[in-house]
Amino acid sequence: MPVIFGAAQSVTERLWRPAADIYQTRDGWIIKYAVAGVKPEDMKIAIKGSAITVSGFRRDWKLEEGCTYYAMEISYNRFERTIELPCLLDGAEVRMEARDGILIVRLKCRGVNP
Amino acid sequence: MSNSEEEKLQTLPLLPIKNSVLFPTLLMPINAGRPASIAAIEAALATEEKELVVFAQRDASIDEPQAGDLYTIGTKAVVKKMARGRGGIEAVLLGVERVVLIKVEQDGTYQRARVRPLPIIEEKSTEIEALHREVIDLATRAVELTQPQAAAGMAQLIASAKEPLRLVYMLAPMFSLELEKEQALLEAATVTDTLRLMHAYLSHELQVLELRSKIASEAQTEMSKEQRDYLLRQQLKAIQKELGGENPEQNELTLLRERVEKADLPEDVRKEVERELGRLERLPPAAPDYNVGRTYLDLVLELPWKTATEDVLDIGRARTVLDEDHYDLREIKDRILEHLGVLKLNPTAKSPILCFVGPPGVGKTSLGQSIARALGRKFERLSLGGLHDEAELRGHRRTYIGAMPGRIIQAIRRAGVNNPVLMLDEVDKIGHDFRGDPAAALLEILDPEQNRTFRDNYIDLPFDLSKIFFITTANTLDTIARPLLDRMELLRLSGYSEEEKVEIAKRYLIPRQIKEAGLQPDHVTLESEALKAIVSLYTREAGVRQLERTIGRVTRKIAVLHAEGKKDPVTVTRDNLAEWLGPRRFSTDQARKQLPAGVATGLAWTETGGDVLYIEATLLPSGRGLTLTGQLGEVMQESARAAQSYIWSHAEELGIDRSLFRRYGVHIHVPAGATPKDGPSAGVTMATALASIYSRFPARVDTAMTGEITLTGLVLPIGGVKEKVLAARRMGMKRVILPRDNEKDLSELPDTVAKEMEFIFADKIEDVLTAAIPQLGKHFSTLEQAAS
Secondary structure, X not given: OOXXXXXXXXXXXXXXXXXXXXXXXXXXXXXXXXXOOOOHHHEEEEEEOOEEEEEEEEOOOOOOOOOOOOEEOOOOEEEEXXXXXXXXXXXXXXXXXXXXXXXXXXXXXXXXXX | OOHHHHHHOEEEEEEEEOOOOOOOOXXXXXXXXXXXXXXXXXXXXXXXXXXXXXXXXXXXXXXXXXXXXXXXXXXXXXXXXEEEEOOEEEEEEEEEEEEEEEEEEEEOOEEEEEEEEOOOEEOOOHHHHHXXXXXXXXXXXXXXXXXXXXXXXXXXHHHHOOOHHHHHHHHHHHOOOOXXXXXXXHXXXXXHHHHHHHHHHHHHHHHHHHHXXXXXXXXXXXXXXHHHHHHHHHHHHHHHHHHOOOXXXXXXXXXXXXXXXXXXXXXXHHXXXXXXXXXXXXXXXXXXXXXXXXXXXXXXXXXXXXXXXXXXXXXXXXXXXXHHHOOOOHHHHHHHHHHHHHHHHOOOOOOOEEEEEOXXXXXXXXXXXXXXXXXXXXXXXXXXXXXXXXXXXXXXXXOOOOOOOOHHHHHHHHHOOOOOEEEEEOHHHOOOEOOEOHXXXXXXXXXXXXXXXXXXXXXXXXXXXXXXXXXXXXXXXXXXXXXXXHOOEEEEOOOOOHHHHHHHHHXXXXXXXXXXXXXXXXXXXXXXXXXXXXXXXXXXXXOOHHHHHHHHHHHHHHHHHHHOOOOOOEEEOOOOHHHHXXXXXXXHHHOOOOOOOOEEEEEEEEOOEEXXXXXXXXXXXXXXXXXXXXXXXXXXXXXXXXHHHHHHHOHHXXXXXXXXXXXXXXXEEOOOOOOOEOOHHHHHHHHHHHHHHHHOOOOOOOEEEOOEEOOOOEEEOOOOHXXXXXXXXXXXXXXXXXXXXXXXXXXXXXXXXHHHOEEEEEOEXXXXXXXXXXXXXXXXXXXXXXXX
16 A cells, blocks of 8 residues: 655654753753744654654744845744653653743653663 | 735846856855855845845856856845855855746846746655765766865765755755756756766766776786786796806807807898898897797798708619619619709709509509609608698798798798608699689799799798609599699509519518518418409408408417417418418409390509409380489580490491380499499490490400590590409409500500410490400401492
8 A cells, every 4th residue: 555655744744853951850850952042832742652743843933124134044934853862751741931932841851761 | 917926026136157057955165256246145045035046158258148048947045145256246156946037137336036946846755765876876976086085075075965856956956066067966857857967977977987996906916917017027037146046048049049059051041131130139038029039030040941861873772772662663674764864964053843643452552752863962841732722832931920931931841951852642632612713833843944932821931842742642633623733744643463462462562561560571471362352352452451451460360370480381372372361352253244135344543453343234115315324413414425326327237126126225234333423434445335225246255345436436545554454364364445546555564464365455335345245247248248
């Protein structure tokens, strides 16, 4: 059976990849994502096994009538970032916080950290 | 179209690009300069998503492409980065997905395209896996050939592409494929198709690359080999200089030039030699032509262009020399002495071209040697037996590898003079095949009018052969081409008679064999009677080879006795001959004691001498016609028929009962049945045999006969009289019937033989029959009496 699958589709999900910092805490992990300009409602988190995936959409907006781009370095459109952690995350407690263009994700693992 | 698909329809700014295709998942830097392109990018930048669609132009030369100028399958892309500069926009696009163009609409200065995503159909199959691996392999090899420095990194990159489709998209720009090929890759319906296409492109690309690198490396090795050779040669020169020697090639050329200057050459030859030498001096010694030229010059300088021996023109001395070496052969010796006489009076006389014809072992070759000795000339011989290539005689042209001059020129070089006695042995045994006929080349060589300027293919200069004394030898004339025969003066050496053989043995063979065996002349005595017995009972040949070998057996046995210490002189007599040679091998008494009616004695000529043969005829009751057996040739069969017709038509005169012809057939047989026979000379014998069987009177047993007959009963002359008569005598015949015209040939016979035998010369068949069948003779005489 031919499967319609998307090499292209998968690309549409991660047109860019936000940078991330990962901290280890006594009872889990803290991950910072550089997602400036992304509205919190445009982001979502998914956890599967030991992987945590943050995906979303950065929309540009018009700053002023009559202005045009002279140069552009910020990536817009869809983004996605999957991070593999050295412990199982199923059932972990997840807290999200957006502050100054940074998305902070706190994870509390019940599993044993290596 | 379903709703969900309807939803996927999008309208986006259209960016036409030239000469390349943007593949999904790949980044592509572009430089937009056309106002429409700039406007399209700006329109995309003004949106939240920064999306546009990219389509490749079919023709790069069109500046404002319309919908028809674009490929219908393109790529949706996102502008990742951009910057303005030099009147345009530089941007980096990221391919997102494949789309198909549905409609183009103008929007101010730029166009917008309505597109539908065209996801690729992928089956997971082993073929895909195989193709995937194969493409990785090909690409790695191709990268190794194009960018050997970056090969390791590139190979890693290639191997890292886990998805086949991504691999193909990644490889396409790497090998800078043509636009059509890239577009075909983008348009392929399934992953398998994409991989197949890429595989084909890569295979082709790899072949081209491999060929390129092969050419490049070959050119390089060739260059380095030449450089190496040159270096080595320079080193060699330096070493030679250091050792005090001169440059050997230069030395060789100097020597060659000295030789050229000293050589006594005809003017045209000198010119050619100078030219060749000049060419040689300009050639590097390693050139293949150098050796060819050098060997050629060597040969030309060695040839005796003007060297000749002085002829010894002393006729008395020449006669002594010839007689020393050969017994009898008066005719040939006289011919040689004649030539000497002519040369004495006219030194520029042309040399004769002789042809000795005769059975083996009669001394043809050794006669040539003694002619050379008598004339004081050098002797060279070459055998033409089995020669089948014209180039053997005339040489190969110098352009061939391993070319050599022909045998004639080689013989002259060996002789070292331009007037040797040149013996061409076995001229009757020249072969010929598709490579040409050497006999035809001989035509030129043996023609005194042409051979003055004989051109060997190798020498390629005219050489004068006219001073050479040519002698050819042959066993038979039948196989020699007519024109060739025409150029030669024929001298026949017929077989020797018993007396001659005994004489030859005494004078030449015995002394020679005694010397061979290491004995002294007084150690051995061979009595004449013993020699005669050896000749007649132990050998049967026209020549004397077998005789010499048989004498050699005797002398060797005596040598053994001497070696064992029994030094007494040995006398070989007829009686003790068997002790030395064993029982006799032939019997003189092969002649039949008595002939029944229907048998006649014929004489035949063979290459080894004469022979006696009996022709047998018998009547076949209730048979019909004429049966002929005994391997008879066509001429002989016709001759038998002529004999039969003659007898039938003259039955009356011969006293033959005509009814016999109706009642009986007749069979003629000529033994020995295994030997092929031909020729007309048995005509009279067959007529005699027929006359005998029809008349019932036997033919005389001591009478042999030979002669051709005609239908009207004439007897025509035949050849080989001497051999035939000698054979008849050997077989104990007393009378020989010969055609009248052959009477003159009897002078060839030794006197003893001529005296001993009775010869009857016949003009007509009646003469033969009268002489051969006594009772018929009586019948004829009564007829004649009755007539008178």
